[in-house]
Amino acid sequence: MPIPSNGAANGTSSPRPKILIPEKVSPDGLALLQSSFEVDEKRGLSAEELQGIIADYDGLIIRSETKVTASLLDAAKKLKVVARAGVGIDNVDVEAATKNGVIVVNSPVGNINAAAEHTIALMMAVARNIGDACASLKAGKWERSRLTGIEVKGKTLAIIGVGKVGLTVARAAKGLGMNCIAYDPYANQKLAAAASVKLLPGLASILTEADFLTIHTPLIASTKGMIGAAELATMKPSARILNVARGGMIDETALLAALEAGSIAGAGIDVFTSEPPPSGADSSAARLIAHPKVVATPHLGASTVEAQENVSIDVCEQVRAILTGELPRSAVNAPIILPEEYRTLKPFVELVERMGALYMQHFARTAHSTGTTAAGSTGPAFSTDFELAYEGALAGLNTTKPLFAALVKGLLKPITDSEGLNVNMVNAELVARDRGIAVNEQRRRQGGDAEGYSSSVVLRARTGASGTAGAGAGAGGQDEHVIAGFVSNNTPYISKLSRFSTSFVPEGALLICRNFDSPGKIGIVGQRLGKAGVNISSMTVAPVDKEIGQDEGKDGKNEALMILKIDREVEDEVIKNLISEEGVLEASVVVL
Ligand SMILES: NC(=O)C1=CN([C@@H]2O[C@H](COP(=O)(O)OP(=O)(O)OC[C@H]3O[C@@H](n4cnc5c(N)ncnc54)[C@H](O)[C@@H]3O)[C@@H](O)[C@H]2O)C=CC1
Numbered sequence: 001m002p003i004p005s006n007g008a009a010n011g012t013s014s015p016r017p018k019i020l021i022p023e024k025v026s027p028d029g030l031a032l033l034q035s036s037f038e039v040d041e042k043r044g045l046s047a048e049e050l051q052g053i054i055a056d057y058d059g060l061i062i063r064s065e066t067k068v069t070a071s072l073l074d075a076a077k078k079l080k081v082v083a084r085a086g087v088g089i090d091n092v093d094v095e096a097a098t099k100n101g102v103i104v105v106n107s108p109v110g111n112i113n114a115a116a117e118h119t120i121a122l123m124m125a126v127a128r129n130i131g132d133a134c135a136s137l138k139a140g141k142w143e144r145s146r147l148t149g150i151e152v153k154g155k156t157l158a159i160i161g162v163g164k165v166g167l168t169v170a171r172a173a174k175g176l177g178m179n180c181i182a183y184d185p186y187a188n189q190k191l192a193a194a195a196s197v198k199l200l201p202g203l204a205s206i207l208t209e210a211d212f213l214t215i216h217t218p219l220i221a222s223t224k225g226m227i228g229a230a231e232l233a234t235m236k237p238s239a240r241i242l243n244v245a246r247g248g249m250i251d252e253t254a255l256l257a258a259l260e261a262g263s264i265a266g267a268g269i270d271v272f273t274s275e276p277p278p279s280g281a282d283s284s285a286a287r288l289i290a291h292p293k294v295v296a297t298p299h300l301g302a303s304t305v306e307a308q309e310n311v312s313i314d315v316c317e318q319v320r321a322i323l324t325g326e327l328p329r330s331a332v333n334a335p336i337i338l339p340e341e342y343r344t345l346k347p348f349v350e351l352v353e354r355m356g357a358l359y360m361q362h363f364a365r366t367a368h369s370t371g372t373t374a375a376g377s378t379g380p381a382f383s384t385d386f387e388l389a390y391e392g393a394l395a396g397l398n399t400t401k402p403l404f405a406a407l408v409k410g411l412l413k414p415i416t417d418s419e420g421l422n423v424n425m426v427n428a429e430l431v432a433r434d435r436g437i438a439v440n441e442q443r444r445r446q447g448g449d450a451e452g453y454s455s456s457v458v459l460r461a462r463t464g465a466s467g468t469a470g471a472g473a474g475a476g477g478q479d480e481h482v483i484a485g486f487v488s489n490n491t492p493y494i495s496k497l498s499r500f501s502t503s504f505v506p507e508g509a510l511l512i513c514r515n516f517d518s519p520g521k522i523g524i525v526g527q528r529l530g531k532a533g534v535n536i537s538s539m540t541v542a543p544v545d546k547e548i549g550q551d552e553g554k555d556g557k558n559e560a561l562m563i564l565k566i567d568r569e570v571e572d573e574v575i576k577n578l579i580s581e582e583g584v585l586e587a588s589v590v591v592l
């Protein structure tokens with residue numbers, strides 16, 4: 001459940017999941033997808049065309065050109081994953097993806113070296129006037145003295161952002177004999193020191209010292225427009241500026257003005273505020289590109305054969321994992337869960353989802369039919385106050401997010417299915433909050449072992465409305481419903497349903513009857529179902545939990561639950577007739 005699965009990828013008969021690739025992505029990764037998925041490479045789509053076809057797709061693989069907006073995500077009815085074959089996700093509305101339960105993955109390291117090498121290439125090109133010299137020579141000129149450059153050896157390279165690319169640039173610069181200083185308030189100090197980078201406390205202090213300034217931060221609110229006219233004015237007139245990170249961090253108009261005024265000596269630019277940059281005399285980007293002191297490239301930082309192979313394989317593996325119900329390595333909006341931990345969690349995810357669905361169909365049904373609305377004006381009537389307790393080994397896991405998500409999914413399944421909303425680890429918290437559902441997660445190291453299972457889960461739901469199957473009065477006059485379960489041999493079992501102790505597999509259609517524990521009840525129910533043409537494939541009788549005793553039974557008579565696995569849902573009329581039988585107190589059908 002945490003990661004949506006699709007049977008088609010496992011060889012079942014449903015149609016193969018479809019993946020759309022609207023940009024050039026290396027075939028090395030795509031080859032991993034061809035056998036299990038329908039892979040559509042469609043380049044040159046307009047935003048409208050993309051929006052028009054996205055509803056058909058389960059996966060979308062993009063680079064920096066495709067804008068994954070909130071409206072595109074709203075139009076994407078079955079999309080489960082947006083994979084960014086590269087690092088920057090500034091072209092993806094991650095918040096909207098999260099809201100829609102769409103996992104966003106990227107390739108955080110595949111193109112780092114390429115971006116760093118491109119930075120060095122631009123730095124050398126700017127230092128030696130390579131762009132201007134090349135253009136001059138191609139124009140038939142021979143201008144040796146005008147094109148005299150500078151050396152980088154012994155110069156100061158100021159780096160904004162010493163993450164993966166920034167540090168790779170620093171190591172190469174060190175090899176070229178440069179001194180590296182940096183500004184990065186969140187830098188890993190040890191890694192920076194190991195790369196001989198001197199971290200300075202503020203942006204201003206590195207600007208004044210820089211012979212070359214290079215930016216390697218993501219484009220986020222705090223970095224947008226971080227180098228404008230005021231910052232450029234503090235730099236040496238001999239300084240040169242490099243940007244292989246993102247357009248929008250350097251004010252293009254201010255940089256153009258500084259170059260024209262001679263207060264900045266040159267620039268190497270790979271990325272632009274708007275890509276491709278607008279042409280024409282009033283476009284600062286176009287004038288920067290044309291400027292003789294600028295070496296410009298059309299966002300080529302990641303464009304090497306090697307990097308494109310890396311990022312393609314990286315994201316395609318993750319798309320394959322997600323569409324087959326496994327975990328991605330580099331999800332941007334989902335917790336990272338180690339595969340070993342996920343293997344432990346997986347059967348419990350199934351159990352907890354079914355516990356949620358069982359609660360809704362069995363206990364919440366009465367409240368629903370009376371129209372009591374506890375979960376906001378448009379929600380169904382059910383408890384919004386849950387406790388989910390993990391007992392035994394389960395309590396020691398690093399994350400229980402998939403279990404939380406499974407409960408929300410199970411509880412809301414009929415509603416979210418009708419809305420076409422896929423509830424998973426990515427959006428469960430948001431969905432729960434929107435519907436006013438509070439889940440208090442508890443970990444109890446001891447519990448599971450005491451019950452004889454290495455792990456178990458107990459769901460408690462508190463509601464003002466009375467339920468079925470012997471609701472017990474809880475604190476403060478509220479009713480409390482309890483469902484407990486465990487996993488054995490990867491099969492989920494329910495071990496407790498309110499005050500009844502049981503052991504059944506929560507699967508398929510089940511008829512749950514509460515009756516007086518007296519002879520003949522099984523026969524009566526069997527006969528009624530037989531007459532209605534309903535087959536019973538197995539049956540479990542659940543007595544009242546020994547620890548509770550029989551004192552809560554109606555009229556002091558012993559009660560029990562009968563759980564019958566049946567081959568189909570049963571008409572309301574049949575249920576009504578059953579309840580009219582002597583000693584049958586309640587009956588409900590759940591489909592899990
Ligand atoms: N031109 C191209 O083709 C490519 C561009 N890139 C871009 O390079 C950039 C950096 O990528 P990585 O190094 O992989 O990211 P990263 O996440 O490893 O490093 C980013 C660094 O920026 C720092 N940072 C964040 N906010 C900051 C602020 N306000 N001031 C100073 N430092 C700040 C972070 O602490 C972090 O150390 C990204 O924008 C990415 O999209 C990456 C690959 C290719």
Ligand SMILES: O=C(O)C(=O)COP(=O)(O)O
Pocket residue numbers: 063064065085086087088089111299300301302303
């Ligand atoms: O990985 C990144 O952040 C990049 O900027 C690379 O962009 P691209 O995949 O070449 O469009």
